[in-house]
Amino acid sequence: MKKVIVVLVALFVCLAVCMGAFACNNAATRPQQTQDPVDKDSSQSADQDPVGAKETYTVFAPDGAPSLALAKMMKDNAAVAGHAMDYRIIGAANVAASMINGDADFIIAPTNAGVMQSINTDNYYMLGVTSWGNLYIVTTNDGYEALADNATTADAAAFLAQFAAKSISSIGNNQVPDNSLKYLLGLQNVDCTVADGVDAATIQADLIAGSVDCALLGEPAATATKALLAKNGVTNYRILGSLSAVWQSLTGLAYPQAGIFVKKSVAADQAFIAAFESTLAASIDYFNASAANAEELGNYMQSREDNSLKGAIVKQCYLRTAQSYRSASAAKEDVKRLVGVLVPRLADGNYDGVFYQAQ
Amino acid sequence: MTASSTKRNKAARIAGYIWRRHGGTLLALAAIALFLGAWELVAVGLKKEYMLPRFSAVCVAFGRLWGTPSFYRDTFATLLRAICGFAIAFFAGAAMGVAGGVFSKFRAFCKPLVAFFRAAPTMGLTLVIMVWLRAKYTPVCIGFLMVFPVIYTTVADSIATAPRDLLQMAKVYRMPLSKQIRYIYVPHAVPMMFSACSTAFALNIKATVSAEILAHTVGSIGVHMTNAAADLLDGTAMLFAWLLVAVLLSVLAECLLKLIERLCLRRYGNAIV
Incomplete structure (x- = not known):
């Protein structure tokens, strides 16, 4: 009986110490800083x-x-x-x-x-x-034309038109990337399916597998994808154009x-x-x-x-x-x-x- | 009988002894070896490191983890959050479970609350709690919500199902409540509690790490998993390595609980005459 009580008490004491350490110690959960903030509680409302x-x-x-x-x-x-x-x-x-x-x-x-x-x-x-704007349309299909530098409205329209009856897998379902792309396609009456790619990692896997050949990715994922695809034998990966450049060309406003x-x-x-x-x-x-x-x-x-x-x-x-x-x-x-x-x-x-x- | 047949008999007796004493462990080890072997074969055949890295690559990544200071700090931080959530849930669940076991009306009152905690999707609750609490407290809260219903239900059930004949005998002999608790309720509840704690702690670690992923709790296993998952080029093996860390934490906790259970049961097994 004594042994059991000792073990249980020791366990509870350890738990209490752990809880106390957790409650008091913020430093273990913060990333490294070159100098500590001064003593006043930083979350205190101004x-x-x-x-x-x-x-x-x-x-x-x-x-x-x-x-x-x-x-x-x-x-x-x-x-x-x-x-x-x-x-x-x-x-x-x-x-x-x-x-x-x-x-x-x-x-x-x-x-x-x-x-x-x-x-x-x-x-x-x-x-x-x-x-x-760090969103880019990327592809593993050689049939698409890249967006010209300093694209005009006509250039942007022609760029989007090539996606008619095609599918683009987009990050950010019902969020900024997805909705921006859908808006621009709608502006030009381009009938393109914007498939929800969930996240960059899923789209990267789909690009490797070949189930998707066109996608909207954000940087730095768009650049990281090139090395990943090359490692998996897909060498024709290209960044076609910036969504913000298309936006600017078609709306006259920045993104x-x-x-x-x-x-x-x-x-x-x-x-x-x-x-x-x-x-x-x-x-x-x-x-x-x-x-x-x-x-x-x-x-x-x-x-x-x-x-x-x-x-x-x-x-x-x-x-x-x-x-x-x-x-x-x-x-x-x-x-x-x-x-x-x-x-x-x-x-x-x-x-x-x-x-x-x-x- | 020849010397060789004597030796064979002796070897057979030793093998039989080992099988009887440690057959379960040997089977478990064989299952693990089979699983790992199948994993390696499938990974080699698939040739898609970004989907299923080889077990050997995961072992290398796991080994690299031990050399990084953040591994110890962040693993300890996750364990601490899990323990905090578990401890708070344990005390709250035990206290309310006692009340629920003794007072049926209280139990009926708590039923919808416990049912809600049990049924509510963990990820959905995490999104809500992230707004109420800070990212570093969200995993503790989620761990609490995962463990509380299990402990509460176990304690309440164990009190409600305490042996009636012994309780009647205690009443007849006017046994003090403290002795009833010590010699009737506790020995009845202890095995159930340990089983529940073992299950609950494993669930707790899973839920805590999941909440850390969603809440992006800095300095946690969850954040490391998120960062590894974002890097399909080199990160998949590291993701699996962190998964292994979470699994090992769970297994270690379970072993510790089993050890404590064995000590307690050895003692409480003689408590009832």
């Missing part, structure tokens, strides 16, 4: 402070290409205007949740989702656009795929926001400056182990990830056009209050 000042601000980015805009800032653990920043990679499914529960002071989100949550929560402004959103209480400090925008723009410029820089940041992101980016792939496709910063007020028309297509109830564009305006 609403509690009437002036809106915090010592540490959280900056979230979803896994994948959108996080590359912040890569330099993450690598340097850059402070902004004297404030420490806590940079985190989250899952794509967590973006809405992070905005709803107000965890993120800054967050990179798909434009449509970010605008919707900004309106729903009335807690965020759109600060600017960071990604101008603001992802943007940075800021909590309204944080945006009250305009000097801080200006400094953040400047740091973000510099981070993106550094990423775009050369393949070596892109590889350096890609390798850093790979080392974090909280995202799926690979340095060698990022190096090859960094320009195709289309990272560039423009303020939301300057990109308003582009944003409204895209959001109007993806979220029909916002087609009237009556949400100017979502766009951050420096006073």
Whole structure:
């Protein structure tokens, strides 16, 4: 009896210690940072402070290409205007949740989702656009023509027309990629079946198997697919053209795929926001400056182990990830056009209050 | 009898002894070997590493894991989340199970709640809970929701089905409640509890890792699986390696519970005269 009690007590003590360690220890679940954030709780809402000042601000980015805009800032653990920043990679499914529960002071989100949550929560402004389209139509079929550089409207129309009576497998079922492609095909009355490919890995497997010969993939997956297909004996893989180029040619507007959103209480400090925008723009410029820089940041992101980016792939496709910063007020028309297509109830564009305006 | 026939008889007796004592283990090992052999053959025949990597490639990837610091940190973090979820569910389930076993009205009251927890799709609940809680607490909550109905039902059932004749005898001899609990209820409940805990912990680990994948909980087995799955070029073997890690965690936990069960049953087997 004593032995049993001793074993059970030991087990419960271990459990209690484990629970205590789990409850207290945040460091084990965070990616490496070059310096620790200062002591104030970074998830504390700035609403509690009437002036809106915090010592540490959280900056979230979803896994994948959108996080590359912040890569330099993450690598340097850059402070902004004297404030420490806590940079985190989250899952794509967590973006809405992070905005709803107000965890993120800054967050990179798909434009449509970010605008919707900004309106729903009335807690965020759109600060600017960071990604101008990383979606590409790819194929293993030699019969398709690639989209010309600096395509005109006629070029884009002819490009889409070749998919008539064909099938394109798309990522993002009923989300930005899928709905954007369907919109453009509908605009040109091209009768093409957009099959739901579920995710990039499934589409890659289908391309290898030959059950699909045309797909819509995002970078860096579109570039990674080339090596994967070559390894499996498929050597005629090509990137035909950028969805954002087709969008621009047909609508006359740019394709603001992802943007940075800021909590309204944080945006009250305009000097801080200006400094953040400047740091973000510099981070993106550094990423775009050369393949070596892109590889350096890609390798850093790979080392974090909280995202799926690979340095060698990022190096090859960094320009195709289309990272560039423009303020939301300057990109308003582009944003409204895209959001109007993806979220029909916002087609009237009556949400100017979502766009951050420096006073 | 010749020397060779004596030796043969001795070998046969030894083999028979080993088979009687460890036949189950040998059969299990044979099944594992057969499964792994079939896996390797199919992988070699399929020649599609991105779909089914060879077992040898998975072993190499598994070996590489042990050299990375994040492996220990993140595996421990996942185990901690699983244990937290299990512990909270165990205490809550046991407490409510006692109430449910003693008071039939309470049990009837809890029935819809338990049925909901049991039937609700785990992934759907994860999506909802991600909004309520942070990504690092979502797996703990999902683990709790997976284990709670099992523990509650087991405890409530074990109390409700305690041997009536012994309880009547305890009443006749005016046995104190503490002794009734110690000598009647606990020995009746312990075997059922251990069986339930063993099943529940395995389910708990599965649910915790699944929730980590969906919630993208940083510093977890789930995130490593997500990242490996995104890389069909080199990542499939690593994905299988992480799967193996999750399975081993489950198996180790089950072995530990079996050991504790054996110790308890050895003692409680003599509790009822």
